[in-house]
Amino acid sequence: MSHIHELLKKHGKPPREVYFDHENSGWVPPEVVEEMLPFFNLKGYGHPAITNLPGWEAYEVVEMTRRLVMKVIGAKQEDDIVFTHSGTEANNLAIIGTALANRKKGKKIVISSIEHPSVIYPAQELEKMGFHIVMVPVDKEGFVDPEILNAIVDKETILVSIQMVNHEIGTIQELQELVKAAKDANPEVIFHTDAIDALGRIPIDVNKLGVDLLSLSSHKIHGPKGVGVLYIHEGIKLRPIIHGALSTQKLWPGVENVPALAGFRKAIELAFDNFEANVTHMRRLRDRLLYGILDSVEDVLVNGPVEDKRAPDNVNVSFLYVEGESLTVELSLRGIYVSSGSACTSRILEPSHVLLAIGRKHEEAHGSIMFKISRYHDEEDINYALSQIPNAVRRLRKFSPLVPKHKTQ
Amino acid sequence: MTIISSRIPLIYTPKVLELFRNPKNLGKLDDTSVVAQAGSPACGDVISIYLKINDKEIIEKASFESYGCAANIAAASILTEMIKGKTLKEAWEITWEDVTKELGGLPAIKYHCSILAVGALKRAIRKYYAEIKKSLPPWIPKELSREEKQALEVEELIERMYKKFSG
Numbered sequence: 001m002s003h004i005h006e007l008l009k010k011h012g013k014p015p016r017e018v019y020f021d022h023e024n025s026g027w028v029p030p031e032v033v034e035e036m037l038p039f040f041n042l043k044g045y046g047h048p049a050i051t052n053l054p055g056w057e058a059y060e061v062v063e064m065t066r067r068l069v070m071k072v073i074g075a076k077q078e079d080d081i082v083f084t085h086s087g088t089e090a091n092n093l094a095i096i097g098t099a100l101a102n103r104k105k106g107k108k109i110v111i112s113s114i115e116h117p118s119v120i121y122p123a124q125e126l127e128k129m130g131f132h133i134v135m136v137p138v139d140k141e142g143f144v145d146p147e148i149l150n151a152i153v154d155k156e157t158i159l160v161s162i163q164m165v166n167h168e169i170g171t172i173q174e175l176q177e178l179v180k181a182a183k184d185a186n187p188e189v190i191f192h193t194d195a196i197d198a199l200g201r202i203p204i205d206v207n208k209l210g211v212d213l214l215s216l217s218s219h220k221i222h223g224p225k226g227v228g229v230l231y232i233h234e235g236i237k238l239r240p241i242i243h244g245a246l247s248t249q250k251l252w253p254g255v256e257n258v259p260a261l262a263g264f265r266k267a268i269e270l271a272f273d274n275f276e277a278n279v280t281h282m283r284r285l286r287d288r289l290l291y292g293i294l295d296s297v298e299d300v301l302v303n304g305p306v307e308d309k310r311a312p313d314n315v316n317v318s319f320l321y322v323e324g325e326s327l328t329v330e331l332s333l334r335g336i337y338v339s340s341g342s343a344c345t346s347r348i349l350e351p352s353h354v355l356l357a358i359g360r361k362h363e364e365a366h367g368s369i370m371f372k373i374s375r376y377h378d379e380e381d382i383n384y385a386l387s388q389i390p391n392a393v394r395r396l397r398k399f400s401p402l403v404p405k406h407k408t409q
Numbered sequence: 410m411t412i413i414s415s416r417i418p419l420i421y422t423p424k425v426l427e428l429f430r431n432p433k434n435l436g437k438l439d440d441t442s443v444v445a446q447a448g449s450p451a452c453g454d455v456i457s458i459y460l461k462i463n464d465k466e467i468i469e470k471a472s473f474e475s476y477g478c479a480a481n482i483a484a485a486s487i488l489t490e491m492i493k494g495k496t497l498k499e500a501w502e503i504t505w506e507d508v509t510k511e512l513g514g515l516p517a518i519k520y521h522c523s524i525l526a527v528g529a530l531k532r533a534i535r536k537y538y539a540e541i542k543k544s545l546p547p548w549i550p551k552e553l554s555r556e557e558k559q560a561l562e563v564e565e566l567i568e569r570m571y572k573k574f575s576g
Contacts, residue, residue, distance in 0.1 A: 007420055011426060323477050325479065326478050330429075342453055342478075398436070401457045402450055402476045
């Protein structure tokens with residue numbers, strides 16, 4: 001029995017709201033929704049693999065979105081782009097599909113210890129099938145050391161998967177160097193990067209990076225939910241991991257989500273129209289929020305790197321002596337929507353593996369809060385957040401038994 | 410290996426949200442007779458229960474401190490309301506299910522919050538008799554009650570996990 005209606009009634013709609021949870025999912029701007037609507041019932045509502053007018057119209061959407069994706073990441077041919085129905089599916093295809101198609105060459109797969117669960121869990125599944133998974137450690141800001149990677153990758157290694165930008169702490173890896181380090185150790189190795197949190201934040205050029213596989217997701221850039229992308233460099237062999245008929249794509253069956261693809265295209269256009277200006281704006285607000293918090297609240301740890309090595313939209317801090325889930329509820333009541341790496345929010349009784357991997361203690365990880373800045377935020381949003389956060393933390397600390405005695409006086 | 414469970418948002422009852430927003434009996438007591446704690450910072454849940462007990466073994470005042478989720482705060486708060494004015498024997502009989510029911514229910518993943526609250530209370534009552542009265546009344550069994558045991562299990566589980574992650 002769910003109390004969701006009573007809960008919503010009790011919570012109420014706060015007079016002022018600022019949404020900072022774009023990591024988990026974001027809202028979709030009206031221009032994007034408008035672009036999607038005709039494809040539900042006015043045109044292109046057919047199956048994009050079928051030869052009739054609504055089918056052709058639907059296929060045109062798939063093709064146009066594919067071309068735009070190619071353009072923004074520098075892909076050379078249409079076959080390089082596979083649309084899935086989520087970023088999770090793209091990562092699963094990259095990990096499992098590559099492993100299955102290349103198992104004769106070796107059984108070792110190398111991933112970083114701070115990958116997204118949609119990379120870690122498929123890797124763990126492969127382990128049950130006889131593959132050997134090695135996790136590269138990261139330093140206390142989340143960086144993978146190219147020398148360590150070079151030492152771990154060997155002739156047995158078929159796949160390396162390292163995120164371009166970490167989803168929780170915003171670490172921007174020196175990906176080009178990591179690709180080089182891996183390929184120096186084994187020129188045959190296939191390099192996958194989960195670039196889901198990089199799209200729209202830092203430039204992505206698959207040629208410059210030298211990656212073989214790269215994942216993207218629509219809903220992380222104010223696009224609709226329901227579209228993922230896997231870029232596959234020419235010649236890289238993958239096996240489909242789900243099976244069906246009647247699709248425009250060999251590697252991903254199931255009818256394409258045409259309205260969402262139309263929306264994704266618009267979302268890419270909006271993110272890239274003023275790319276530099278958007279990024280500068282996000283970075284400025286990110287630092288105002290981060291340094292504003294550090295100036296107004298005591299005992300706060302910054303999780304991840306700062307300045308240029310951090311994603312322009314990411315703020316992740318641990319408020320000591322408070323538990324993150326209660327802080328997300330407290331902030332929600334004040335109209336500020338965030339998420340936490342606390343165990344209480346994870347349902348698996350463990351705090352964020354990313355925070356543990358960078359050396360945070362459990363109780364430090366429990367107090368973590370993640371904010372994601374969007375180009376739609378303005379100074380006023382940050383001011384409002386900064387007017388509420390210190391009070392929210394103070395209220396919870398007031399009755400926390402963990403606050404050291406000398407700080408309560 | 411991680412245990413994966415489905416993940417729906419925590420659907421708290423209005424009572425839980427109300428008590429989270431306006432908790433009753435918050436903070437330390439100035440004239441505490443006994444205080445006890447359950448949970449651990451590493452697991453993200455700690456409840457301290459403070460009791461002021463009079464000569465007739467009646468709980469005159471009760472308060473709490475909490476480090477934990479909204480359910481944790483609400484469970485501790487409502488428990489301190491439930492025991493005020495009760496004899497220690499009456500308070501001892503309260504179960505974690507009673508606390509959960511009083512809150513209008515809790516998401517299953519949050520049952521341990523009621524368990525920790527009642528565990529802390531029972532530890533406080535046991536401590537009061539063991540350390541202040543120097544003898545346990547017949548209604549307190551020598552072996553730990555269900556909630557005391559479960560609180561201990563939560564603490565030990567976290568201890569093990571902590572060791573695993575700290576290498």
